[in-house]
Structures are given as structure tokens and as C-alpha cells.
Amino acid sequence: MREIAVVAYSQSPCVADAGATNEVELIMPQLQAVYSQLGLASAQDVDFVCSGSCDYLQGAAFAFVAGVDALGAVPPIKESHVEMDAAWALYEAILKIRMGHADSALIYGFGKSSPGELPIVLSQRLDPYYLAPLWLDTVSLAALQARLLLDQDLVSERDMAAVVARSRRNAMDNPLAQLAGEFSIEELLAEEHFVAPLRRADCCPVSDGAAAMVIATVEQARAWGAPYARITGIDQRIENHNPCLRDLTDSVSTRQAAAAAGVHRGPVDVAEIYAPFSHQEILLTRALGLDDSTLVNPGGGVLAGNLMMASGLSRVGEVFRRIVDGKAGRGVAHATSGPCLQHNLVAVLEGA
């Protein structure tokens, strides 16, 4: 199988409200950034383009069609789109390179979640007969999961606060983060509950923004002369939809994807875990089989800023960045999608 590498990555700041910046205007700066990292002029200089987005975030059908206006797709390009987080667009692009129909690909994800009430919007992702009509919001669903972990002594509220404190502290060095600062566990625990047992700080913020990445065969990466990180494993698995039909104290699909991606074949210096709620970071760290030797979410993770439809791709991008900066030799990126971690993707990246 062809060896594939991440060669460029850029992410916008996570902002609560991008205001008068539309989707095209969100995407373009990120595209320009990855082009400039490689000396490319436009999407014409890669072989394939794939994006991830969701119409319902901004409430307009065909949101992704506007995204094409950011690409300079004249003459026409080879292009595709997933109505998913862009981490799955990355997955599609990898298959395209593996089959030999491309040597390089541009991947981008974007989301402008601020126009709607995101936890309520996403309640309509639940089954349309039993759960969606109840307007069971995503924060409440996560809180039900957190209660199970707490009741079974698998996690404590103090553990959760510790995750938040570390995220906020790590985010202080991350200029793209939305929430950062020095907080003690006691301070966090002193906050009142939001949707008990969750406090507001246990929940990721809603962010607007975009991210872009270029991947290529290792041969093409070398030809471009840019630093790269090889994708040595990638896998994604889905589980049952109804959260009551799953063991919510574990993430079986993350375990499956991690095993298939080969997470355990070597040391993991860094892990970027897509955990929108503090307890989920603990749960996912366990499902990925990681211990204290792994640095988890050194930029604060999505608790410091969550670009719906791009955060999964960003996790891969953050691992890439640490590897090419020489801060890690081997890292794991995780992306999630669906109610209570239904669908999970795991990628392993290693230095050149």
C-alpha cells in the first residue's frame, strides 16, 4: 500500500461568533495558508479535494456548494464532500491516493455553528421517531453518560475538573484557542452545575471556524520539500445509534479503530483526542489504551475550542504539527461523531 503523509495544515482561531464572515470567507485563509506552506498556487496544484461540513449548522441546504467557490476550481477539479467531520474527508482522500487516482489531496472542514442553538440542532441527529421529537440536546445526553461513569466510580467530578484545568492551562500557549486560563480544580468544582453532573466548564464551547490540510504520497511530499509526518495507520468504526444499546462507559468503536490503526505498535508521544466533554477525554484515553507516558491534548483540545465538522481533522493536524516541530516522534489522533461517541476515527502519525 502506498505510504501517505500529512504535509501541510492550518486552522483558524476558534471564535464564538465569526460574525460577518461567511463560509467561503472562513475557508479561504486556511487554504491560502496550506498553499503557502507548500508553495502551491491553488487547489489546481493537488490531485483531489475533499471537504466535510453540515448544512444544518448554518441552516442552509448545500452549504458545501458555496465552499467550492473558495477553491479556484476552473478548470474543473476532482472533488468530493462528506456530510461529516472533515476527518472522514481525510479518510476518503487516503483511499483515493491508495488506489492511485491521486498523489496528493487537499482536505478542508468548516462550520459556522453560532447562528443556531447547536445542542438543540444536533438533537435532530437522533432517531426521528423516539428521541429527536423529545429535543434531547447533546449536552444532556453527555450528562447522562457522565452520571453512569460517576455512579460506577469510573470517573470522579474531581477527575473531570482536572481534565478541564489541564485543557485551559494548555490552551494558554495556543493562540487559536477560545477558552484558556489558569484554574484550580477547587475553583472549577466550586462552579454550579449546568446540566448536572456537568458544569459549563466540562462542556466544549461552540466555535466558528475552518481547517485545511494537504496530504500526499511520501514521494510527492519529498518532491515538495516540506516537512511531513507519515500516516501509518487509520481506521474508523461506528456503533449502534441508540445510546441505551451501548455501554456508554466505554467506547468500543474507538478500541476497534485503535487496534486496526495499530496504536499499540509503538510508543505514543502525543494524543489529540476529540472529547467534547471532560469525562469523555478520560473514557477515550482508556479506550485508546494510553497511559501517563502520552501527552494528551497539549493545545487544550476541543474543550478549549470546538470547530464542528473540522475538529476531527484538526486533531490530525495538531499531531502533524508536533511531529514536524520535533516535539513528538509518534502520535495518535482521534475524531468522533454522533451522539455520545457513536462513531470514531483513529489515525497514527509518525515522523519522516
Place this chain on the structure above:
Amino acid sequence: MAERAAVVGIGQTRYKTRRNDVSIAGLLREAVDRALEDADVSFADIDAVIIGKAPDMFEGVIMPESYLADALGAMGKPMLRVHTAGSVGGSTAIVAASHVQSGTFKRVLTVTFEKQSESNAMWALSTPQPFSVHLNAGAGGYFAPIIREYIRRSGAPDDVGIKVAVKDRRHGARNPLAHLQLPDITEQEVRDSMMLWDPLRFLEACPSSDGACAMVIAAEDSITGSKPPAWIRGVAMRSEPTMYAGREEVNPQAGRDCAADVYAQAGITNPRRDLDCAEIYVPFSWYEPMWLENLGFAAEGEGWKLTLEGATSLDAGGDIPWNCSGGVLSSNPIGASGMIRFAEAARQVRGDAGAHQVDGARLAMGHAYGGGAQFFAMWIVGADKG
């Protein structure tokens, strides 16, 4: 470099205005169960599931692949949800094929659907947003002016669209799954039908259907089922922006480039001669002559002549029958319409197209387009490995 892959199972629902006997999952399962049976496999034999549909607003279920995972036997497997507007049925088949052609999986299930009766297609395709700078005149309001320009340029007589409308409905009457069953339709009926978006009449436009289409795609060493496989000989996709200065809307470059790419992969130098039949996305009758030119079956300005000669008609014994299944003009569950074209092309080369079979078909094309005729997906399938 790509691994060889083939369609080994195909399943479709009956297409209808309103499938009010099934849930959304039930609609998909009808197609999926038939595809699995056709391939003689069960969910246990499937490595990954690839699903496609057009905008989520049709059913008001956001990213419905989440809810559908259980019904598609996807537990513990990879899943991907494709959305490329109207071309999505074709793109989904191509993305599904890439799971096998990349050497990553042996056997995948792919399914596309639309349950348009849950809402209103016209509404779902043009949901209101503030500060809209365009007048909303429906899909026909977008495409009718392009058709008018085609007619002006080519000098085509005004009954070409009518002839396509009759031909595809007569084809559809051979296909028991087709939504519209109009075996006795006449040109006069089409001419007399209400003018919706001049020059487009009611009977020259596609219906709005509920339905699903599924396929099982397998690697060369994992072929199953008793029917011959349809070998995937070429796949291609192209996109261009909806509007840009100087854009050729009548004969989009994305379509021409996509066709050139897929023909090169399949070794086709003259599509009319080399292909035995084609399933081409024609939601408005006039798109047949337009696509005949765009896809290189006829010279520019000459496509309508093939239609008038009967070259695209199975009933007239044409040399290059188009849309023997009845096409989008006979059935249109939007998200599935592209995959139906791809699947029907495969049925032809498997010799399994029933009453709309083209005798001895060995090489066929499936085609889909979407957005403002800006997203294209095409494949060539053959009875031979190539």
C-alpha cells in the same frame, strides 16, 4: 494501480410518490436486503458501509447515517456518508468502489436514498434564508434558461424534449420498479401538459419519488453470487463553481473533462460506438441532447439529431439506447437517482435488466450530475474485466 472491483449485488425499491408503508430505515433495508441477496452475502460478509443522500432537509434528520447504522448492519464497521448534491448517488458508488479499489476492503455495501414524501422537494431544495440575493424560482427556474440557450444555439426543433419525455417513459414502462408507468404516453399528451418553466412542460420534468438503491461491490478475489459481476472499468468525478464569469453552462467543462477521464480509463475512444448503452442523468427532457454533446456521443449542436433519429431509443432499436430503465424522468428519489443510473448500467452488462435489457450489452456508462450542473460523477462498467 487500483485493485480490480466489480458490482456483485444490486437492490432497488419500487419507486413511488409516497412509500408510506415503511420507515426511513425500512425503505433502505428493502434495497439493501435485495442487494445482499443478489450478491448471496449477509451483513457478516460486509467490511464497510458507504451511504449517500442529498440534503438532510428532505427528511429533517441531520446526518441520518448515525440513525441508520443499526439498520445497515454497520456495527463495528467503517461508515462514510457522501453528499455531493444531485450527483451524490454516483459519487457514493465511486467512493464505495474506492474502498475496494484501494485494496483496503474486500466487500462493501453502498446505499443511497431519498424519502422525499416526508417533506416537500421544492421547499427542501430552496429553504429560505435572510438576505437572499436571488429570486427563488425553483430548480426549473435555474435550468430552463440554460435549456433555452441550448435551443437557440443548436437550432433544435421544439419537439426534441417531447420525444425524450415519451421515449424515457416508454422505457420506464418496461421497468416494473419505475415510478411513472405510462406505457401509452403520446407526444400530444406531453405537448398538452402544463408549461411549468417555459420551455419545460410538466411531462418533460422528473417526478418526486421515494426510493433507495443499494449495491455490493467486491474485490476480484471476493466475487460472490450466481450472476456475472459488472467490472468497474473506470470512475471519474469533476466539480466546478456554480457561477463564474464566462462559464459554459450549456456544455459544462466539468462534464466534458469527467467524460474524457472515464473514457480514457476504460479505453473508449468513441463513446457512441464503443458503449452498448448508457444511463445518463436526465431530469429535464432537454438534458438528453445537451448531454449527448457534452459526453461526446454527438458533435456540438448535433445531439438533438440522435434523439430524433431514435438512436437513444430501445423501442426504436437505436444503436446507443439511453436510460432503458426509464431514467430520472421516470423515477427520481434525488439522493438515489445517481446510483440508480450506475446500478442500471451494471444490470445491463450483467445481462440482468429484464424487459429493458439491451441485447448483448457488454459495456455501459452510468452518469450523474448535481448542483448547478457543476458536480459530475461517471463510471463505466463492463462484462469483461478489461
Place this chain on the structure above:
Amino acid sequence: MVAAELLSQHFELGFTYTRSTGPVVGKFLTGLREGRVYGVRGSDGRVLVPPAEYDPLTGAALGEFVEVGQQGRLLSWCWVSEPREAHHLQQPFAWAMVQLDGADVAMIHYLEAPSAEAIRSGARVGISWAAEREGFITDIRCFTLLEGAAP
């Protein structure tokens, strides 16, 4: 370049979808209208409530219905101190994961309770039916704590 003011406007994206239920969902909703709760037996023998159309393990079509009780045990819950506009209860309420008697898995619905302090995991709860039932999931108005269940 002319600086533009920020142009914002509220809008509602909405439709009243007409969903056909198919036989399994239809059986459950018909039961609700009659004040009964039906589950379905899965391939592993578990009773799933609300009934799944397709087996969560094998994907097989399911259809063996089992009537279950209208009381059950609270497996998990969370307290919504500030209900959102879309929520059906506008006083502070809980979401509940309830395993009904005779069922092997939980279902999620609203739980009406005086306060978070009145609730504990494992509590006994029962269905409070809507005054008028039409064959919709909201025929169950919510769950309520059963008398004497609170510690």
C-alpha cells in the same frame, strides 16, 4: 473598501415532516396511544424498548413484540436547571434513562421531579401519560418518581 454594517436577521428553518412509521415503530406508537408499552425481542433474547426495527447486533429485522411494565428503574439521569425553549418541560427537570420492568435495556425520556436532590440513580419511576394521546412519543408526558422512592 466600504465598511459594511453587520447584517443579522433571525429566521426559522422548519417543516412539519410527515413520517411513515413502518410496522415496528407503528406498533409501539399504537401501544402508547392505548396506554401500553411494547418492546421487541432481539436476537440475543433481550427485550428492547422502544422496539428497534433491526437487531442491534445482527441487523436482522425484528418483530416479536413483548408488552412491558409502566414502571421501572432509573439507570441514569441529569438535571436541566435551565430548560431550553425546545424542551417540553419548562420547569427545571431531569432527563432519565429508565429500564422498564420486563425490558432489558433503558429508554430515555423526561423526568419530572421537584428538585435534583429528590432524584437518585436506581430510583423507581413510572410513566405519566399525556392527557390526550395520539400515537406519538410524547404520549408519554414524562416519567415521575414513585411515592416513597426518594431517600
Place this chain on the structure above:
Amino acid sequence: MSEPLADVTGIKAPVYLKYRFTAGSAPARFLCRLKEGVLTGQRCPRCSNVYIPPRGSCPACGVPTEDEVVLSDKGTIQSFTIVSIPIPGNPIQPPYVVANIVPDGANISFIHLLSECVNEEVHIGQRVQALWKPAEEWGHAMDNIRYFRPLDEPDVPVERIGKLPVTGLEG
């Protein structure tokens, strides 16, 4: 005793979501000038084509368009259709003409209503001009232009549609 009810086979599921939509910066600039009764486009720094309504990028080049250009409210019909069916949410009664109009000075058309015309005589290349609502009714909306209407000027040859300067055929 009332008749037993039939089994449930369908439900009505209202899905209504509220959003606060904010126009993008390029569209907002366009709409603010429109409120003053001025049609503006934006020029691509790379290919020099002028886009109306501007969407923030030149779709062909994929670069931001920031150079604003004031356009004429006279234009040419690139193509059109006569709409005979009612469109959900559109109050205009059919039949009416919807035309792809390229305003002088722009290189792309937009769709707008054409009126005060004989529907059967509308044709490609025909010259038209905007009829504006009274200024006091202007808002951030394209319907500040009530409709376009035919202009007594010679037709534009097809190959020149989309290529006229702001001064139209004279220029």
C-alpha cells in the same frame, strides 16, 4: 363505544429550528450599497472579472474580491424562463418571466423578475433596466428593484453579453 382506531402508520413531526443568520462581509457590503440604490460588484484581482452579487471570492480563481465596482442598473438578458407554477414562499402570481440579467459593467448574471413586457416577446440579448421601488422602501434586499423592464435599445449580440462596460453598448 367509539370505533376502534386504526393502527398508527404515520406521524407528524414538526422540526423547527431557529437561527440568527449573519450575511458574509462581501454580501453585506453589497447589500448596504443596495440600500442606497446602488448596484455594486466586486472585481477579481487576478482575472479582473466583476461579480454580482459578490460572495467574497472569485469562484474561478479562489481568491478574495475586494475591489468594489459601481454598476449600471441597465443590463442584458442572457437567458430567461416563463414560470407558470407557484413556488413555495414566493408571492408572485404566475405566469411571470424570470431572467438571467447581466448588468452593464459585470461579467456574470443574476436572476430577477422581468415585467412590463409581453412574455412571448422576451428574448436573449434584450436590453432591460431596473425599476426601483420608492427610495423610502429600500432595505438590504434585492427586491429594492421591483423588477426589470424592457429598454428601447438595440439587442446585444450574444457574444458580447456579459462583456459590456458600465456605459453599456455606447461604451
